Amino acid sequence: MSLKSVPNTLSLVVEAHRVSRTYSIGSHCHQALNQVSLEIRKGDFCDIAGPSGSGKTTLLNILGCLDRPTEGDVLIEGVSTKKFSVNELAKFRSENLGFIFQTFNLIPTLSALENVEYPLLLLSRTYRSRRELAEEALKIVGLENFKRNRPGQLSGGQRQRVAIARALVKKPLLILADEPTANLDRKNSIEILDLMSRLHEENGVTFLFSSHDPLVLKRATKISYLSDGRQEPIPSEERMKDVA
Amino acid sequence: MWLRIKIAFRNAFRNRRRSLLNIFMIASAVAAIVVFEGFTHNMISGLRETTVQTQTGHLQLALRSFWEKKSNKPKQNLIKSYQRVVTELLKDKRIQYAAGKLEFFGLLSKGDESMSVRIITLDPQKEVSRNKHFRFREGKALHKNRPFQVAVGNGLARKLGLKANSNVSILTHTYDGVVNAMDFEVSGIFQTDIAEFDDSTLLIPLKTAQELLDTTAVEQIVVGLKSSWDTTMVKDSVRAVLAGIDPDIQVKTWYQIATLYKQVSMFNRVQNTMVQFILMALVLLSIMNTVGMSILERTGEIGTIRALGEKRAAVVFQFLMEGLFLGLGGVLLGILGAICIAKGFNAMNIPIIFPGASAPIFIKIEVLYSAILKASLLGLGITILAAVIPAHRASKMNIVEALRYNI
Numbered sequence: 001m002s003l004k005s006v007p008n009t010l011s012l013v014v015e016a017h018r019v020s021r022t023y024s025i026g027s028h029c030h031q032a033l034n035q036v037s038l039e040i041r042k043g044d045f046c047d048i049a050g051p052s053g054s055g056k057t058t059l060l061n062i063l064g065c066l067d068r069p070t071e072g073d074v075l076i077e078g079v080s081t082k083k084f085s086v087n088e089l090a091k092f093r094s095e096n097l098g099f100i101f102q103t104f105n106l107i108p109t110l111s112a113l114e115n116v117e118y119p120l121l122l123l124s125r126t127y128r129s130r131r132e133l134a135e136e137a138l139k140i141v142g143l144e145n146f147k148r149n150r151p152g153q154l155s156g157g158q159r160q161r162v163a164i165a166r167a168l169v170k171k172p173l174l175i176l177a178d179e180p181t182a183n184l185d186r187k188n189s190i191e192i193l194d195l196m197s198r199l200h201e202e203n204g205v206t207f208l209f210s211s212h213d214p215l216v217l218k219r220a221t222k223i224s225y226l227s228d229g230r231q232e233p234i235p236s237e238e239r240m241k242d243v244a
Numbered sequence: 245m246w247l248r249i250k251i252a253f254r255n256a257f258r259n260r261r262r263s264l265l266n267i268f269m270i271a272s273a274v275a276a277i278v279v280f281e282g283f284t285h286n287m288i289s290g291l292r293e294t295t296v297q298t299q300t301g302h303l304q305l306a307l308r309s310f311w312e313k314k315s316n317k318p319k320q321n322l323i324k325s326y327q328r329v330v331t332e333l334l335k336d337k338r339i340q341y342a343a344g345k346l347e348f349f350g351l352l353s354k355g356d357e358s359m360s361v362r363i364i365t366l367d368p369q370k371e372v373s374r375n376k377h378f379r380f381r382e383g384k385a386l387h388k389n390r391p392f393q394v395a396v397g398n399g400l401a402r403k404l405g406l407k408a409n410s411n412v413s414i415l416t417h418t419y420d421g422v423v424n425a426m427d428f429e430v431s432g433i434f435q436t437d438i439a440e441f442d443d444s445t446l447l448i449p450l451k452t453a454q455e456l457l458d459t460t461a462v463e464q465i466v467v468g469l470k471s472s473w474d475t476t477m478v479k480d481s482v483r484a485v486l487a488g489i490d491p492d493i494q495v496k497t498w499y500q501i502a503t504l505y506k507q508v509s510m511f512n513r514v515q516n517t518m519v520q521f522i523l524m525a526l527v528l529l530s531i532m533n534t535v536g537m538s539i540l541e542r543t544g545e546i547g548t549i550r551a552l553g554e555k556r557a558a559v560v561f562q563f564l565m566e567g568l569f570l571g572l573g574g575v576l577l578g579i580l581g582a583i584c585i586a587k588g589f590n591a592m593n594i595p596i597i598f599p600g601a602s603a604p605i606f607i608k609i610e611v612l613y614s615a616i617l618k619a620s621l622l623g624l625g626i627t628i629l630a631a632v633i634p635a636h637r638a639s640k641m642n643i644v645e646a647l648r649y650n651i
């Protein structure tokens with residue numbers, strides 16, 4: 001299903017190996033994912049696509065080590081995460097993963113700059129290096145003039161840029177983005193995606209999306225299509241969708 | 245670290261009205277504790293001074309049989325070697341005075357009216373400081389040169405209509421059971437603020453009492469110290485002195501004898517502890533509720549920082565810090581408030597009558613360092629404790645579930 005990237009086992013970042021995830025709601029079970037496998041390699045711009053409720057977020061959360069599969073395994077650079085403790089997973093996320101959310105999820109009491117600094121705080125960086133890196137990241141997303149603003153004083157598009165800077169600042173192995181454009185208008189969506197494409201192409205940042213937005217699909221170098229928790233070939237009409 | 249403190253600080257004051265309400269709550273509790281402790285401390289130490297100075301002295305010496313109250317022959321309770329004991333004791337520089345004491349009952353009459361009274365001796369020559377501590381509403385204290393004068397308690401004087409210079413007679417019986425009577429002049433009317441004492445007690449010079457009771461001995465030896473702090477240490481050395489003279493004489497400290505003081509201070513301690521407990525329980529519940537509510541409101545945010553890789557312990561730490569800020573704010577405000585309340589009350593001179601007191605005293609509140617320390621530690625401890633439980637719950641939240649609260 002790869003369009004552009006060249007397979008390379010050495011550059012494997014994370015891998016879902018036949019993962020299933022069931023939610024028990026009261027007495028009955030709901031299978032949100034069924035035997036799904038997906039490999040994310042360095043340099044991928046991968047999208048998990050599929051209609052609403054098909055299990056995109058569930059798969060993304062499992063690959064992002066926020067959730068554990070009920071069956072199957074998630075491998076980080078070839079190593080199983082089954083035996084990882086909660087704190088070990090947290091450490092892995094803090095060191096290697098960046099997250100971008102549909103709802104931006106900035107911390108409202110912190111300024112844009114402090115929000116971007118936050119992930120470096122978890123890495124025990126010095127104040128000076130935190131500031132330097134955070135300012136640099138804000139510059140990359142074009143918000144160097146808004147560093148003192150709190151999230152409440154920023155527009156949706158600007159907030160998502162801050163979130164991108166926050167994901168970017170620690171130079172992670174992989175950035176996971178769950179429906180990053182769902183709360184943005186078309187113009188802002190295009191700007192945000194252009195920014196991410198640029199980061200992908202110029203800086204080699206690896207992205208994993210969960211999104212059914214045609215704008216994302218168009219840019220993806222690799223697509224995993226889910227329907228009702230199962231992996232399926234991408235229906236041709238999805239690709240043909242007019243995004244112009 | 246600094247950024248973490250900054251985050252906690254901003255979060256603590258995120259909902260300004262709620263935080264201020266909490267701070268005010270803690271401050272009220274802290275102020276109440278400091279004020280009440282200061283108030284009762286003043287009352288208790290006043291009672292202690294009065295008790296020690298006018299009644300018990302610091303140490304009391306008497307025969308074992310006297311303390312055990314076994315013998316119904318009071319004569320056997322008399323200390324015959326008392327002059328020698330007093331001379332020996334006065335060699336100790338920490339001792340201010342040592343004097344013999346007798347206590348007995350008699351019939352006090354003025355004209356046709358009579359009343360049974362408690363008669364306590366005082367040695368005006370030796371017990372100068374004790375003599376001084378009786379506050380005289382009218383007339384004068386006893387004097388070594390006026391042996392046939394007695395001083396009468398305020399309440400007692402009122403009942404018999406006595407004034408300074410009134411003529412009275414005392415009827416009692418000697419240790420040998422012979423009835424004896426003497427005429428006296430009232431030197432003055434005193435007031436110790438302990439109603440029970442002022443309503444029934446009459447002071448008489450020791451020498452005269454010995455004449456009246458036809459004895460040269462005493463029942464007790466009262467020892468006054470220059471400093472109350474030395475009480476226990478002097479007690480031990482007095483014991484050593486006594487062992488060489490009469491091993492049957494036993495020493496008690498004022499604290500062992502002062503029943504009223506013991507009851508009042510115990511009552512106050514119990515009362516203060518109970519009030520403090522209730523206040524702290526209220527603070528605990530209110531803070532727990534606030535922190536719990538703010539955690540609920542910030543579920544999504546907790547999910548976010550956990551997704552970014554924040555450890556569970558760090559989440560607990562953050563909420564504890566927030567609790568600590570509320571606690572600190574409350575404690576500081578509370579101490580300030582207590583100082584203001586104390587100043588205000590002390591300036592207003594509000595009179596109040598305690599149970600067991602014979603006259604009103606003015607409310608005086610002393611802001612004690614010990615009370616401040618206690619209230620601060622309690623206040624901070626309780627706020628942190630109140631934050632621990634919800635914070636722990638927050639740290640256990642499922643990340644994916646928590647993230648869904650972001651809307």
Ligand SMILES: Nc1ncnc2c1ncn2[C@@H]1O[C@H](COP(=O)(O)OP(=O)(O)O)[C@@H](O)[C@H]1O
Nearest residue numbers: 023025030032051052053054055056057058059
């Ligand atoms: N915590 C949960 N408890 C129960 N069911 C859930 C939970 N999370 C997701 N689901 C269900 O799992 C399915 C997949 O959800 P999700 O991964 O969020 O889909 P998508 O992101 O593709 O819209 C849905 O049917 C959803 O209702």
Ligand SMILES: [Mg+2]
Nearest residue numbers: 056057179210
């Ligand atoms: Mg989703």
